[in-house]
Amino acid sequence: MTDIPATGAFYTWNNKQDPQSRIYSRLDRFLVNQKWQTTFPDMMAYFHLAGLFDHSLCTVSDAKLVMTRRASFKYFNMWGKAPDFLTRVQEEWDKNYPGHKMFNVVKKLKALKPMLKDLNKECYADIEKATKFAESELAAVQPARISFLKQKAKTQWLEDGDSNTAYFHGVMRKRFNLNKVIQIENQRGVIFSDSKGIQDALLDYYESLLGSRKSTEKVRTEVLMAILVHFFNDSWDIIGEDICDAIKDFFNSGNAKSIMLLIRAFSSFSKPSGHTMNNEKSEVYYNEVSSELKNDIHQATGFVEGSLPFRYLGVPIQAGRLSQLECNALVERMVNRIRSIGEKKLSYAGRLVLINSVLNTLYSYWAGMFIIPKGVIRRIEGICRNFLWDGSSDYHRVPLVVWEKVTLPKDEGGLGIKKAELCNITAVAKLVDWVYNKADKLWIKWISQVYLKQQDWHTYTPAAGVAWSWRSIYKVKEIMKAGYQNDQWSASSKGYSIREGYEWLRTKQPKKDWVQLVWNSWNYPKHALISWIVMNQGLNVKAKLFQFGCSPDNR
Structure with missing residues (x-):
């Protein structure tokens, strides 16, 4: 028996005591056998917040059906170069929708989709046709261009380059060697220098990269993130203030539901990207938050409450003066x-x-x-x-x-x-x-x-x-x-x-004349530093002589 993947509340049981003596634990699991896994490979459990009961309600659904959706809307970078791109974005963004700031931002972003689709039809609908036309024009003038470049090429290549000469073969051999893979190290650390081994190593690498579901999803997520970055860069002067206000409003009016949404977003990001949160190293900091909301957040996330000052990357983080x-x-x-x-x-x-x-x-x-x-x-x-x-x-x-x-x-x-x-x-x-x-x-x-x-x-x-x-x-x-x-x-x-x-x-001091005598390439570092001590009158010669029973004069 094994438990199926689960999302939702991190802890599934608590003793319902007061906040100071409340105990949380992850007791509940949804266990299935091998036959269940084979029959329902995409099943996923979701644990709700405990509410009035000590145990969390668990619902099971087919993740494949839940995640089925239409193809994502894609933003093409070429749209941002259209002459009236910013004007159209401004017109759509000036519209107001009733509701919270985050809801308003989401509605505006959705309203931009049909506008951008219309922009694509008007400015870039015949881009393939225009490209073919440009290619045909290039093909018409390309022979004349090649003839012109040949006349301007080096004399030696004009005379010997296209002939079966040693010069021609030498140039070709050099180009071949630059493009040749001499040896390769595969993912297991084995080095191959024969052609068959090099070919198999390359095929294994790209099959593992492109053939697995996780890697494909990771590449897809990175592409989508890059698309969003380009859109925000192109139109940030228009949408930036509203985006920041919506994020502030989301965190200022935070509740258990918003925290669950945040955790769900992190989970959606971690699956394709491979980056996951470490609950043991994660802490949450509160400012004027009720005990009930703290308990709900702790149950949903498993994060413990942190306090100032704390350490991040080895240094203390605090609001006040740094003390000894x-x-x-x-x-x-x-x-x-x-x-x-x-x-x-x-x-x-x-x-x-x-x-x-x-x-x-x-x-x-x-x-x-x-x-x-x-x-x-x-x-x-x-x-x-x-x-x-x-x-x-x-x-x-x-x-x-x-x-x-x-x-x-x-x-x-x-x-x-x-x-x-x-x-x-x-x-x-x-x-x-x-x-x-x-x-x-x-x-x-x-x-x-x-x-x-x-x-x-x-x-x-x-x-x-x-x-x-x-x-x-x-x-x-x-x-x-x-x-x-x-x-x-x-x-x-x-x-x-x-x-x-x-x-x-710093305060500069005059340079010393004896520096080259002490610090030079033929003087051992150990001897050079002893010489430096001597030049600074740091050796207690007289004290050492007194220890040996000698009485040097005071000259």
Whole structure:
């Protein structure tokens, strides 16, 4: 026995207790045997919301009959190039239909179909006939064109190209080799170099791609999505505002039925596309929602209620100021990475490479999203400093060279480690640059509507009470605004980059004469770094000599 595919409510039973002690479970199944599956291969179960009963009502229907419908209406991209396309769309879209905003949008989209069909008949009905006529005209002038091109071709090809010469065969052999498949790897990882194996591998691949129902449905869904994208791009200036208002209204007036419709839409998308929701990793966030509606949503979806702050892709997401406590995850990751490397097993040069390639990479991921608290920056720089001089995250002795010198570029006498605070500022400055250039990003459009409101970003000052994250971006803008002229980054013609921003912001130091003696191709990295410490007077030679019982003079 096996259960047939099911949709609808995720949980099919609850104990009907109060919200705090209510228990949900997926107890009910519709089990069938092999004979049933053979006789009714397209049967599907649908579990309704529990309602007054503790168990959900289950109805079974033939999915093949339910899904039978006429061929989908297709939007052809050529329609958008018609001279009066936008005028016709505007005329249909100006009509109003009574009902909710989403219902209004759906009715308008349906009303566009007959108009677009008429447009197709008027402008593109004889497109095949016109194409054949154009082909016949081309065929009439093509011989003259070929004759003209032959006279302009290279002399060697005119003389030897059409003859049975070595030059002709050499050119043909080159073209043949460019188009020849020498070897191929099939879906199981087996490599074939013989013609029979190559042919079978190609046939197996395209049979698996085009022959299966799932793959065909996936391709069909991608095509339909592309069609919708083209239509929205062609007419967004007319329909965009109504579409956005309808979506807002749908979520603002959400109820259990609308959530079920949303889940059904996700399910319809996941079947052909192969992308499915992970209920264990999915959470839902509420704002002024009743306990009864929360219970209905939980039963329908299986999603648990989330709370702020939460983590997304490893970083904390919250509405307020980022605290040092929420950054502990970053600090712990850096400490754990050092411990996984192993303490005191690397030279100074090896630790320097890991700081630049591993530890700073972990920090840079966070630094590009929000301003890191200064206390956390000091801890991060302390971890890097301790690891450089001792190979661990804890170090209680005086460093051999002060950190200010370590963070200078090599040609200025440093090791090239970048300052964490400047990295944070210049990384967030990338967001500032997007606002300057009005980048085509959703959050830029949202900021323009909510905060900027047609104000000049260069002279903008936020009002009291704005979000902490937006005020942080504004503070970075004030630091970097001197580098902008006419809303463009003046330090480079290619636009702003984090590397150039760091160089522009940091304080320059004179270049050292001894740099080439230390950092060169014939000096081992380990010896080069020891030489660098010597040049910065970081070796405690006298202290070591005293430990050995020697008393050097003080000259």
